[in-house]
Amino acid sequence: MTALRIAVLADIHGNVPALEAVLADLADQTVDEVLVGGDLVGRGPEGRAVVHRIAALGWRGVRGNHEDYLLAFHRREVPDRWWHAPEWAASRFMAADLDGFSLGYAADLPFSLASELAPHLRLVHGTPTSNHEGLGPWSSDGELSASLAAVAEPLLACAHTHRSFERDVAAGRVVNVGSVGLPFNRDPRAQYGLFTVDPRGETTVELRRVPYDRDEIFTRYQSTGFAAQGGITATLLRLELEHAVPVLVPFQRWAEAIGRPLEAGELDAFLEFYQPGESLRGFFERLGALEV
Numbered sequence: 001m002t003a004l005r006i007a008v009l010a011d012i013h014g015n016v017p018a019l020e021a022v023l024a025d026l027a028d029q030t031v032d033e034v035l036v037g038g039d040l041v042g043r044g045p046e047g048r049a050v051v052h053r054i055a056a057l058g059w060r061g062v063r064g065n066h067e068d069y070l071l072a073f074h075r076r077e078v079p080d081r082w083w084h085a086p087e088w089a090a091s092r093f094m095a096a097d098l099d100g101f102s103l104g105y106a107a108d109l110p111f112s113l114a115s116e117l118a119p120h121l122r123l124v125h126g127t128p129t130s131n132h133e134g135l136g137p138w139s140s141d142g143e144l145s146a147s148l149a150a151v152a153e154p155l156l157a158c159a160h161t162h163r164s165f166e167r168d169v170a171a172g173r174v175v176n177v178g179s180v181g182l183p184f185n186r187d188p189r190a191q192y193g194l195f196t197v198d199p200r201g202e203t204t205v206e207l208r209r210v211p212y213d214r215d216e217i218f219t220r221y222q223s224t225g226f227a228a229q230g231g232i233t234a235t236l237l238r239l240e241l242e243h244a245v246p247v248l249v250p251f252q253r254w255a256e257a258i259g260r261p262l263e264a265g266e267l268d269a270f271l272e273f274y275q276p277g278e279s280l281r282g283f284f285e286r287l288g289a290l291e292v
C-alpha cells in the first residue's frame, strides 16, 4: 500500500489567480483526493467563476459563512440596510455576480464532511458547531480539544480564520489549512494543506504556500467593476490582499468606536490610526483607550 495524499483548500474568496496558482501547484503533486473548505465566494470579485471552476473539477466541499451570507442576500433574508448602505455595496456586487448554478451549488454544500480515502479526517469551515467562528494559532488547547470532542474523527481540518496552523492535543490533531485567496498571516502567497497518510496510517501535514502574480487579482478588481462598484469595502479588501492582514474589521471597529460612518471619506483618518501590518493587539489597545 502506498501513501495517500489529500489536499484541502479553503477561503478562495473569489480570487481566481490565486486559485489557478494552487491548481498548478496541485498538478505537480500526486494527490488522491481534494477537498474544499468553504468560502469560495465573498470578499473578492469572482465568486461565480471560482464556483464554476471547482464544480467542474468535481471536488467535494463544505459551506462557509460567505456562502451563507450571499445566499441570504438572494433569499432576501438580510436587513434592509444591506440593500442600500454604502458599506454593503461590495456584498451587493458579489451577490449579483452569482448565477443560478453557483447559488444552487452553494446551497447544496454540506456543513461538514469526512474524507472518503482517509475516514479519520473531518473537514469543517470554522468549527464543528459554527461556520462563522474559527480556530486560530491563538486558540487554547482546551478549545481545540472541545472541537475534537464534537466530532468522531481524530483529525480535524478547518479554515475560516485565514491563519494556518497545525497542533496536536491529547484528543487528536487540528489543522487550519489557511486561505488560498486572502491570507491573514502576513504572507500573501496562496495557501493550502496537503495531508499524507503513510501505509501505517500516520498522517503528516504540509502547509503549502504558493506565490502568484497579485497584479492579476488587482487588475480583476478593476476589470470586473468590483473596485468601482464595491465602494469602501472593495478598497479595504484590496488593502487586505496587499498586506495579508485584516483591514475591514479593524476599520469597522474604529468607525464604531469613534462614531464615524463606514464611508470612503473616513479612510485617510483610519489609516493614520491603523497601519496594515502593525500588531492587531496594539491596534485594539489603542482603540480600547479611545472608547474609555
Ligand SMILES: [Fe+2]
Binding pocket: 011, 013, 039, 064, 066, 160, 161, 162
Ligand atoms: Fe473566509
